[in-house]
Amino acid sequence: MANKKKQKGPVVLEDIELRPQVIGYAYKKKSNLGRVIFIFIVFILAVFYINDISVFINNLLGKNTASTISGNSGGNKEPENPNEPNLPSEDDMVYNVFSNTLEITEGSLVLKNFNYGNSTLTFDATNNSQSTINLNGRKFFIEIYSEDKTLLNRYKIDINTIIGGDKKAFSLNVPMSFYYIILSEKTVNDYPEFTLADDDYGRGTLTCKKDDETLVYTFEKNELNSITDTISNSNINDQNYNANYQSVQNMVNTYRNVTGVTATFNGSSNGYTAVISLDLAKADLTKLNSPYYYAHKEEPRVVNFEMITYGFTCS
Secondary structure, three states, X not given: OOOOOOOOOOXXXXXXOOOOOOOOOOOOOOOOHHHHHHHHHHHHHHHHOHHHHHHHHHHHHXXXXXXXXXXXXXXXXXXXXXXXXXXXXXXXXXXXXOOOOOOXXXXXXXXXXXXXXXXEEEEEEEEOOOOOEEOOOOEEEEEEEOOOOOEEEEEEEOOOEEOOOOEEEEEEEOOOOOOEEEEEEEOHHHOOOOOOOOOOOOEEEEEEEEOOEEEEEEEEOOEEEEEEEEEEEOOOOOOOHHHHHHHHHHHHHHHOOOOOEEEEEEEEOOEEEEEEEEEOOOOOHHHOOOOOOOOOOOOXXXXXXXXXXXXXXXX
């Protein structure tokens, strides 16, 4: 007899809520607009401040920065007065062959009418514009070189201020022959280091001599504190003696009225001596007409370097 199949009961569906099944993930790409804008802004700032960045990096690496870059740092600003000279760096120096017809032009400033004879170099600094050239505080030098471009000597010239169309005459004692001449500008950072011999109290002196004049600079903790300037002339047979006598005497009489200055003059048939003492913490240097008088707290290396370029022997 055939087996009967067992009848199955009714199919019961499980009453369970349908659940979503995860079969993969789709990633939504984030917008790069903000990043692009940020990079664009950084690029614009880098271009705008490229000079400042170059100066900063060169300072970190101990390298010199060309004056055409360092002079325009601060957002690539234009010079305040485009008529004033903006000299090239030492690497870009133009060596001018000396002649009586030589003209050195930097902006509206022109050096011309050169003449050399009897160990004396003379020339004029002329303002070719109608505006005043104000170079106060800037440090300019005439440098002379041999034919193989070896530096022979350097002379500081104080151009200061020249009104439009005017000129200023210079005369330098140049005892050696030369081939090239350069007008250069420097900053204190270009000056060589100089160590002053101090005593146990942190005081030191620097003595500079030239012709009839001796200046003694007194420093305290490497800051200039006082100056003593002595001018003594006993060459009564010199054709300029009487004029020099009167000029120095008039200068002393003027300086006596300046606060912080003590000035004396002693004259006789054998010569004259003037002694001018400056307390730099009190003296108003704008009332004293001498490039050899430096400001209170000036560095020894500035005084030493510049006085040598004025033709003094310092020790």
